[in-house]
Amino acid sequence: MKLHLGCGTKYFDGYVNIDYPPSEHTVQKDLVADQFCNILELDHAPGTIDEVRLHHVFEHFARPVTCALLCNWYMWLKPGGILHIEVPDFEKTAKVALGMFTKPKQRFVALRHIFGSHEAHWAVHYEGYSNKLMTELLSNFGFKIKEYKKNEHNGTYNMEVIAVKENNNLTWNDLIRISETWLKNYMVDEAESEKTMHAAWMEEYHKIINKK
Numbered sequence: 001m002k003l004h005l006g007c008g009t010k011y012f013d014g015y016v017n018i019d020y021p022p023s024e025h026t027v028q029k030d031l032v033a034d035q036f037c038n039i040l041e042l043d044h045a046p047g048t049i050d051e052v053r054l055h056h057v058f059e060h061f062a063r064p065v066t067c068a069l070l071c072n073w074y075m076w077l078k079p080g081g082i083l084h085i086e087v088p089d090f091e092k093t094a095k096v097a098l099g100m101f102t103k104p105k106q107r108f109v110a111l112r113h114i115f116g117s118h119e120a121h122w123a124v125h126y127e128g129y130s131n132k133l134m135t136e137l138l139s140n141f142g143f144k145i146k147e148y149k150k151n152e153h154n155g156t157y158n159m160e161v162i163a164v165k166e167n168n169n170l171t172w173n174d175l176i177r178i179s180e181t182w183l184k185n186y187m188v189d190e191a192e193s194e195k196t197m198h199a200a201w202m203e204e205y206h207k208i209i210n211k212k
Contacts, residue, residue, distance in 0.1 A: 001016060001044075001048065001049050001050060002014060002015045002016065002049070002050050002051040002052075002053065003015060003016050003018060003042075003049060003051065003052050003053065004016065004017045004018065004053050004054070005018050005019075005039045005042075005052065005053065005054040005057055006018070006019055006020070006039065006054050006055070006056070006057030006060075007019045007031075007032060007033050008028050008031065008032075009028055009030050009031060009032055010032070010055070011032040012053070015051075015053065016034050016035060017032060017033050017034045017035070018033055018034065018035045018036075018037060018039055018042070019031055019033040019035075019036060019039075020036065020037075020038065020039075020122070021036040021037070022036070024120065024121075024122070025120065026119050026120045027119055027120075039057075040065065040069075040208055042072075043072075043210045044076040044210075045076075046075045046076065047075075047076075047077070047078050047079070048076060048078070049073075049076040049077050049078065049081060050077075050078060050081055050082065051077075051081060051082040051083075051084060052073045052076070052077065052081075052082070052083050052084070053082075053083075053084040053085075054084070054085055054086070055085075055086040055160075056086060056087065056088070056158075058085050058086075058087050058129075059087045059088060059116075059125045059126065059127055059129065060116070060122055060123070060124065060125065060126065061126060062126045062204065063126065063127060063183060063186065063201065064179075064183060064201040064202065064204040064205040064208075065204065065205070065208055066126075066127070066137075067141075067178075067179040067182060067183065067205055068179070068204075068205045068206075068207075068208035068209045069208065070137070070138070070141040070143075071141065071172075071175040071176075071179060071209050072208070072209060072210045074141055074142050074143070074165060074170065074175065075172075075175075075210070077165045078165070079165060079168040080164055080165060080166075081164070081165045082162065082163070082164055082165075083138070083143055083162075083163045083164070083165070084160070084161075084162050084163075085134075085160070085161050085163075086158055086159070086160040086161075087129045087134075087158065087159060088113045088114065088125065088128075088129070088156065088157065088158055088159075089129075089130070089150065089157040089158055089159040090114065090128030090129055090130050090133075091128075091130045091131075092150075092157040093110050093113050093114055093156070093157050094110075094114065094128070096110040096155075096157070097110035097111055097114065106155055109154075109155045109156065110155070110156075113156045113157070114128060129159065130159075131148055131159065131161075134159070134161050137182070138161070138163050140178055140181075140182055141170075141175070141178060142165060142166065142167035142168075142170045143163040143164065143165055143166065143167075144163060144164050144166040145161060145162075145163050146162050146163060146164055147160075147161070147162040148160065148161055148162075149161075149162075172209075175209075176209075179202070179205055180198075180202060183198060183201045183202065183205075184198060186201075
């Protein structure tokens, strides 16, 4: 089984195409999903999925949620399973947004591509991904990058990463520890307020993981 998450109006043959119900969309009308649901509520048995694929969806999730999703997908995927993610290219887009000779229209489009389109409650971007950040993130969660692709569409710059589940020995306890450590990277210091913030992040994380 191969999953295409957040499919919108793009249907991929050979995949189970999944998206938010039409009531959650304000712009896209001709949705083509095989299944309508909140993808945060999906659950699959360990080792039963061949591929998880998503285009311009991953950046819409807060950091604790991305950690939880990576843990879930790691568990669902078979050994050697594929994780295929496309997100805005933050570094390229930021250079456009900050460029001395960038035209105002280009700057506004770049800022939208960085922060989201804001036409729906979910249309917000929570992270700026680069090759380096994506490599560090996925390698921590047991994936090995096989290929990066870059593309441009109407002045927006994007990156695709294709990774394989290579480390097949991680347990749920390992994944929880990895998530805790990864999120600590975003702490400013060891102040009590920062530790409380980290605890709040982990609370959100535990709402999403499918640990049985």
